[in-house]
Amino acid sequence: MDSPIVKGVFSRMKLNPEDTRAIYLQLSDGILTLIKNGHLKTGQRLPSTRDVASLLKINRITVAKAFEELQMQGWLESFVGRGTFVSLHIPELEPKNLQNTPINKAQKTAGFTLNEKQHLSNPYFVPTTEFHLDDGYPDPKLAPLKELYRAYRNQLTRGGLYHKFGSYSFPDGSEFYKEAISHYLNETRGLKTTQKNILSVRGTLMGINLICTALINPGDVVVSGIPGWQRSEHNFVHAKAKHIGIPVDEHGLVVDELKKICKRRKVRMVYVTPHHHYPTTVSLRIDRRLELLQLANEYGFIIFEDDYDFDFHYNRRPLLPLASANENGMVIYCGSFSKSFSPAFRMGYLAASENVIKHLANVRVLLDRQGDHILDNAMAELINDGTIQRYLRRTLTVYEERRDYFCNLLQSELGNVVNFSIPDGGMTVWTEFDKSTNLIKLSRKAYNKGLYISDGIVHQYPTYNNNGIRLGFASCSTNDLTKSVEILKGLV
Incomplete structure (x- = not known):
């Protein structure tokens, strides 16, 4: 005979017909909660499907499906002529208060401790104002979205489907995208690259994180301008680097202050936005650019050049990037289409010496096997057919x-x-x-x-x-x- 206590436990279950989750799955969730909280003991017999259906006012077939679901998962065992029981393989648990145990409870707090740090507290806010x-x-209404859609669709409908979708490809990006970016940077920014100097990333922030993971060791000194971009600074701190901020004036990064630091200690990397310093928008004056490159050659530090909005300069032709004068391989150049196209599309690139790109690709595999080659190839089409150049001019x-x-x-x-x-x-x-x-x-x-x-x-x-x-x-x-x-x- 079924226990009246067990029937009482079942009768307190609350099933919601309006919920998108099927009733039989709600019931199986509820039974599982009772088992995990010790209210249904190991080896205990469950009420019959007919009784449960009557108690909860649902179809008997629904109850049978719920029992079958838990049997397949190993929580219940069924014996012909004897009924359905809680599996004997489940350890005994002390009963918990039913009042505080809803059937479908989303976990809010983990059972393990988190290594929370101040620099990881990065609240983000999405405004909804008019x-x-x-x-x-940028203004998304001006972006060539129809052209991007057409190029993306072309990638999905052309031949070679196995190589596009059936297997993994190069972790540094598709050959087509790297070739297009290399040509684009050489033509527009005076760089001297081949596709072997290019690595595809999902925007500038991923590029910074990848550099910190691959090239920065705990205790390394990283220098950047103050005020600066805190997202980059948090990456430096997360890599356990020693971050040192130096002033920025109306002519950009005060390179004389960097020189003083270099004389006192070993600098591993300098992060700079020379075209338009973030956040103050000032440009790094030509004499300081040359001195920064000279210091990198003399003291052996990496220059990470974040060129987030090179394409938008109004009064005259912009000064070419530091990377265009990168004779000794000291500059890692980073750009993206987030500012020129749309922040919603995560497309960017790193340009550096071949051995650096190879090293970064090996590290990138640990985080992201290869990125979105389909989207990259679609963007490459827009670069090759001149769509992006026409869009930027307009x-x-x-x-x-x-x-x-x-x-x-x-x-x-x-x-x-x-x-x-x-x-x-x-x-x-x-x-x-x-x-x-x-x-x-x-x-x-x-x-x-x-x-x-x-x-x-x-x-x-x-x-x-x-x-x-x-x-x-x-x-x-x-x-x-x-x-x-x-x-x-x-x-x-």
Whole structure:
């Protein structure tokens, strides 16, 4: 005879017909919870399928399917003429309080300790406001999405399916993509590369992480400018490197300070954004570029050149990257299409000496076997047929107009409370507010009014507090820029 206690346990189960999970799976989950919490003992007989169906007011076949599911998993055993029992192979467990044990409980806290560190606390926020003066993103409405769709579809429909989909390929990227990127960098940036100098990555951040994993050892000194990009700095810290920040002025990284450090200790790598320093957008002056290269040759450190927005320069032709003068193989060049195309598409590249690329590819396998060769090949098609070049020429004009319009607005409407320089390129204006302006409060109030701006926290350092934020203009129409500045003016 079935135990009335066991029947009572079953009768307290709550099944939800509105749930997307099938009823029989909800029931099997519930029985499994009772076993794990010690309310159904090893060897204990379960009520019949007819009784369970009657108790829960469900179909008997549903109960039979739930029992069968748990039998296949080894939790239950069924014997002809005797019934269904909890498996004898399960150890005895002390019963836990049923009131605190829901049938489907999502785990919130792990049973093991986490090695949580401050630099790993990277809260991210996705704004949903109508208006946004962001970190400097492109306008997706201008991107050649139809052309990318067509190129991606071509990759799926052409021949050679086994080599595309049936096996793994090169960890450093597809031959087609590397060849296209090499030619593109040589033509547009004056680099001297072949496909053996190129490695495909999923954006700049992956490139930085890969470099830190492959080339930085605990205790190595890594130098970068302050203020800088904290995501990169967190990677340095995570690699257990000694991160040293040096000042950035109106001419970029203060290379004289780097020279002083080099005389005192061994520097392993210098991270720099020479085209438009992040976050202040200033360009590294030519004499400092040459001195930085000379110091790298003299002291043997790596230059990691993050060239995140080379394609957008308005007043004149941009200075060529440090990598274009990389005679002794000291520069690792990193670029991506996130700023020029869309942050949603994770496509980037590293350019370095052949032996460095080979080493990075070997390390990359530990993290990501090969990346997305289909998407890379689609982008390579757009490079080879000139789509990307035409897109960049067209958007350069649009973004320059938006820059000028936005800077005029800032000066006329907020000139008494902000200080800024018109950037030579890029998609954002580094804007310093009056010290009396609390940027954290301002960003909250602006958000409540439908405008997203940064609160500036990520640009603050113990040695730097200029009350500045990046105000991106490229992703906004002139009408949106007008309304955004109107909101700010009403709050400041």
